Amino acid sequence: MKAHTITMLGTGLIGDFYTMTLHGQRGRDRVRVVYSRSEERGKAFGERWGIPESTTDMEAAIRHPETDVVVVALPNHLHEQAVKAVAAAGKAVLVTKPLGRNAAEAKRMLDAVEAAGVFGGYLEDLCYTPKTLKALKSVEDGALGDVTWVRSRETHPGPHSAWFWDGRLTGGGAIIDLGCHCIEIIRNFVGKGNRPVSVMCTTDTLVHPIDDEDNAIALIKFESGAIGQFEVSWTFRGGMDLRDEVAGTHGTIWLNHFLRTGYEMFTAGGSGGYVAEKAETAAGWLFPVGDEVSELGYVDMFTDMFDAIDHGRAPRETLYDGYVVNSVMDACYRSARSGAWEPVDLEWRGGTTPRIGAKPEMLGDDVVIKREILPDGRVKLILKEAATGDYVDRVIAG
Amino acid sequence: MKAHTITMLGTGLIGDFYTMTLHGQRGRDRVRVVYSRSEERGKAFGERWGIPESTTDMEAAIRHPETDVVVVALPNHLHEQAVKAVAAAGKAVLVTKPLGRNAAEAKRMLDAVEAAGVFGGYLEDLCYTPKTLKALKSVEDGALGDVTWVRSRETHPGPHSAWFWDGRLTGGGAIIDLGCHCIEIIRNFVGKGNRPVSVMCTTDTLVHPIDDEDNAIALIKFESGAIGQFEVSWTFRGGMDLRDEVAGTHGTIWLNHFLRTGYEMFTAGGSGGYVAEKAETAAGWLFPVGDEVSELGYVDMFTDMFDAIDHGRAPRETLYDGYVVNSVMDACYRSARSGAWEPVDLEWRGGTTPRIGAKPEMLGDDVVIKREILPDGRVKLILKEAATGDYVDRVIAG
């Protein structure tokens, strides 16, 4: 039973979530050293989580002699430098989302890690929520037939840290922050071997006085004919809305990860406690989540990553996936500017997926459009007659 | 207290819903004569609803000496002929959705009715659901601030009558059948004076072997910057999904009209009864609706129509609204073919609506991006510094 010793780069909210997960619930893996650009924040983080060492020297943190895995939990503009340094140090590297500010940056990270031959993992937690994992299993088992449409929605009133709002550092606005989740959730449901072909995206800056988009909607066409749809916003009021909807030829899945999970509370106020990430109020009707690090996927994500390292296999979410996501986001920004469907430019490794669609049922020469069972047990067929092209009802014995 | 006597044209599912509503719950208005193309269906309909007379002569039905209102509940391709005949007869005309197969047809009907000076009403029930009416009141009262985004979704496994599947008779597929509802719901929420400027739509025929779309998604840009989004499908599995979501700068509304309305039933089977419109199963977990004609808006719709006639005012939903909806649908079909944003061509009567957007809050020269209350009661501001363009945190006293 192997255990891993970790270098954590970054001390923001995501670093807290990651370390809470890694150290949580009888886990055997431990953070050994944390890097922060600020000595004060590094020390506070170390004390908060019982980490023996903190440093402001990123290179020293990466090359710490006792760690074998480095988690990159830094702002987006620092990913490339960090990933290249970890690759050079020959350690496994796990990178928070999004991988890069754009596909070119993501590709350089992917290339560096592949050239070094080290393990790379893409920390896309929302593809690992327990609900998502179980739903993906149902889809793979055929419960939905062919997937035709996936909606992924992630909206909240805006991020907590200043750097998130600066597109120069992040690569964009709400798409870069939230759309990266949605795109990869959609890819999981339509199948990772299903090539994203083209993208239509519209963005706007409706509420916040910033230079980048605080609202965006995009449609993604996949090779199979499936459509992905994402809605991201930094202007949603009511908390954090994380929902995914999947439609297939034989079924439907609706996942609600945050505001409606079977936990409802009304309080006249006064408790003063933490409700949930991005909650807007502390009184009235509130909708907390039971165990956020579990329900948002952090637990299953790190389990997959470390088990993948231990067994020499690829994780569910690879740096290549991160690169695909950046490529789709690049196409989104191009489309928002051009107002047109834009192709997704990327080095595709995923093979091909056939077009959705069954052979129609026939009744003689006529096409059966629909079957309905009547109250008396007989069956009504709606037929398209070959001879006339007309649509007609025909009732037959049940 | 006036009462109306009605000519009903058509004996399909919608004619049943309309007559059930008109005759229901102590109502004072009554259907006097029903027209059907089939003598047999007309007679059965008359017996079902206690209507004194049925006929296969449309003109006679329209000109029946005792009726003052004519309801057009016919397949789409028969609307124009019927509406013109009613206008010529000088009676009030209420037309089921969609008004026409396309905007040109709709415009001719509108013109005929306006030229004749008779009352015209557009029977768009889903804009009259009690939930929608109350939600619209909240929006008008400012509960949501400026509306930024509206999603309207209507999907089910496909219509029950053969003619619905024949685009030659209807004008299209799922957009014509279902999108017309969504577009008008969206218009109500963003404001009827908010001009629909352009449309991006993607359609596909994924499941049914038909010539028109069985799936469509569209984005509608309004003059204010608000975005409408509709999703329509004849391939949804699980029943009929009718949901609307409205986001504004200060709030959010989620309406669920069908599958999750506070009525949940599990049955091991055996009852054999009607569950709800478009329900797929009669055992397992079922989600009936209490009073469909009330919750789907039919009751409030006819109340508005007749009260409007009685008081000489316009109804909430006019034939002009029906024409606008057809114009948006025309743009959807053009966009689906061109793959580009298409302008909505129409004779606009709705005035202008200003762009969404507040003046940003300032702290000296710096723009305040966001305020957050810290656990200790102090306030954290995220600022965009005028001097540098950088985004920074600043904590101030609460």
Next chain:
Amino acid sequence: MKAHTITMLGTGLIGDFYTMTLHGQRGRDRVRVVYSRSEERGKAFGERWGIPESTTDMEAAIRHPETDVVVVALPNHLHEQAVKAVAAAGKAVLVTKPLGRNAAEAKRMLDAVEAAGVFGGYLEDLCYTPKTLKALKSVEDGALGDVTWVRSRETHPGPHSAWFWDGRLTGGGAIIDLGCHCIEIIRNFVGKGNRPVSVMCTTDTLVHPIDDEDNAIALIKFESGAIGQFEVSWTFRGGMDLRDEVAGTHGTIWLNHFLRTGYEMFTAGGSGGYVAEKAETAAGWLFPVGDEVSELGYVDMFTDMFDAIDHGRAPRETLYDGYVVNSVMDACYRSARSGAWEPVDLEWRGGTTPRIGAKPEMLGDDVVIKREILPDGRVKLILKEAATGDYVDRVIAG
């Protein structure tokens, strides 16, 4: 098509709901005169609803020459006097819930109405909600098998009018106000021919400084073995909680009439509008109801009452039902004092209902306790062996 002209006695909240319903949605029945103990309130009520006449003379209102139906919407302690006067006047009388302050009072009203031979109806709106009516139809059709257990819950933060809090005027506290609804809902689901045999009730005054109960829970045993359970409170926080749950041998029904009906709204505040009856807040997450008079049953209730008068049949809810409810409440109060199961004393007219319970399935001499389908398609039986009395698993072919 008959129409009725109505005398309304009382101008409180319930009088408003009743008149809104009677005059609403193209109805043909009209309130002609309203009685109030206060001239001012009577006039205001008349103006609010367009009622031609108001008076402070109850007898005159009842004997108004143009009215044929009298609605008793007065505080509980005035019901007996009013009902007797209406009976003496030979008019139809519809009485709000609860019928009396106790069973003796209710019985005297029932006797007076029966002696006079006039129509009597019990205005128990919550037995007429569209959800309840449809659920009752499903139960009658066998969708749930035998009903074994019904929970009815009605709780809110307390009534709006002073007299409600005075047990001398009402007959009690939360049981009299809310329990009367629950008891009759339960009776509808277990069957009106199913005699309520005995009652166990516990009450307390936990929050409000009053002399009567602000909380109560009761269990009601019916002849069939079914158990009814009600929970009533004037101390609930969060709005008005109206939920019914029905369990049967073959199914389950859950009804939510108020706080979760598919209408969800978050507002940062500022609209100032009416949200819903008993709503506690005007900001944060709110859960309005679409059309309260429809969803709370008022519409279907008056339709049933007037149609019953027109067709010379009994309404769904009779004054005898009101008397049964009072008898059960009397037993509740006795049980709360004695701490013991108390019999329900009443003149029973409902016949008998057999004990729930099927003949057990046998496998040879052994009793089959349960069947489960295994993943491989075989069936696992849990048997009680006749010879030993032991419980054993046995797997058989599917």
Next chain:
Amino acid sequence: MKAHTITMLGTGLIGDFYTMTLHGQRGRDRVRVVYSRSEERGKAFGERWGIPESTTDMEAAIRHPETDVVVVALPNHLHEQAVKAVAAAGKAVLVTKPLGRNAAEAKRMLDAVEAAGVFGGYLEDLCYTPKTLKALKSVEDGALGDVTWVRSRETHPGPHSAWFWDGRLTGGGAIIDLGCHCIEIIRNFVGKGNRPVSVMCTTDTLVHPIDDEDNAIALIKFESGAIGQFEVSWTFRGGMDLRDEVAGTHGTIWLNHFLRTGYEMFTAGGSGGYVAEKAETAAGWLFPVGDEVSELGYVDMFTDMFDAIDHGRAPRETLYDGYVVNSVMDACYRSARSGAWEPVDLEWRGGTTPRIGAKPEMLGDDVVIKREILPDGRVKLILKEAATGDYVDRVIAG
């Protein structure tokens, strides 16, 4: 960082859940040896979970030289023997619910463990669900004020193993199986220092041909005046219904652990996969749970147990708690037989809890019953006048 090596006694469904949890998600603790009465089941269990050794010798399993903790996951009638043997072996013992078949048995186990001075833990998973833990924190922080009422419901169609149905082996029916969960959930919410004083319980055998109850409802009065209410059944149709509702003077909490947790799926069938514990169907609308071992509390439960051992503190759920639960269940069975409120006989260690209830607000000599804000901003008070005992409205400036 300590790790524990475990002896698992028992290979039933609960043994699977326990081992899945212990070995899951990067855990450092491991099961070393498993005991089963059947060599075949023991071997299969060992292979399923990668456990090095299995045995049919319970004493040998307990005294295995490498294990320091023994988990008792055996049928109820084997608990006492096993617990005494572990105590004699001087190891930590964790016992599944219920602790004993009755309080006397539970007390003997408690005494044996306390006499031996070893660590004892009560494996009551449903008190450890993440939702419950967070809700308890909110209650402790005062979000609900004083807790007045707790409802805990656990119902499903009946257990999977034959021995569960044999009251001679278990101590009873649905109460012993499910009520033990509910009682301890209720105790957590009303406060563990809040003595359960008396119990009223009604039981019946409605569906299954067994000797013990398949349905039960009970009320528990606590010293503070709070009421606990549990509903347990082996006859529920629709899956497994696990819900808790908590009401307090200032708020409300509703928890849904199973059928409505934000995961909804419709399938036309064909996937054949596992849906969830006690699911009844594999098609139609299904409601799976994301991660059952997390959401049902197993993960947090074992974390608490092992961390308690490591830090020399008591776990949240002790064997004394198990004994209290058995004492309450004993009172339930006595009450079901006597038809009366029965005192809870137990050796109480929990101290005292004061009566719920605030001092009433006064306006001069009058008691303020309720405050309501009127639409115009003024405040309406409902007062009980000291002089008359009458209840009156008084409107004051806001």
